[in-house]
Amino acid sequence: MESETSERVKPGRRFDSAFSFSFAIGMGLLLFIAGLVISLTLGEGAIGLIFGIPLLIAGLVLPLIMMRDMFTQNEVKGECPYCATQIKTSDATIRLRCHSCGKEVAVRDMKLLPVEEVTTS
Numbered sequence: 338m339e340s341e342t343s344e345r346v347k348p349g350r351r352f353d354s355a356f357s358f359s360f361a362i363g364m365g366l367l368l369f370i371a372g373l374v375i376s377l378t379l380g381e382g383a384i385g386l387i388f389g390i391p392l393l394i395a396g397l398v399l400p401l402i403m404m405r406d407m408f409t410q411n412e413v414k415g416e417c418p419y420c421a422t423q424i425k426t427s428d429a430t431i432r433l434r435c436h437s438c439g440k441e442v443a444v445r446d447m448k449l450l451p452v453e454e455v456t457t458s
């Protein structure tokens with residue numbers, strides 16, 4: 338009704354999930370291939386392994402870390418900025434209605450903020 342049109346999710350806090358999914362896979366693949374190439378081309382000495390193996394490991398671990406970060410929803414706990422009632426939600430929530438005072442509360446940066454403050458800034 339009132340300020341619903343000004344509601345916009347700020348970009349940059351989190352990648353678009355489809356994009357970051359392929360980005361994580363791509364990065365991992367790139368590192369893995371780079372590590373493979375290095376350890377094969379410089380494979381005679383220990384140098385190839387010293388540079389190659391960390392890259393191989395990074396290529397495997399990095400997508401896992403990025404994806405874990407993507408799928409875990411952080412729990413946001415805090416007080417309602419209007420009536421100080423304890424509210425528990427997840428950071429995937431953009432805004433919610435306080436069950437105690439019925440006012441709208443915005444969730445941003447792991448904090449519960451009054452909606453007016455968020456939309457005007």
Ligand SMILES: [Zn+2]
Nearest residue numbers: 417420435438
């Ligand atoms: Zn409240």
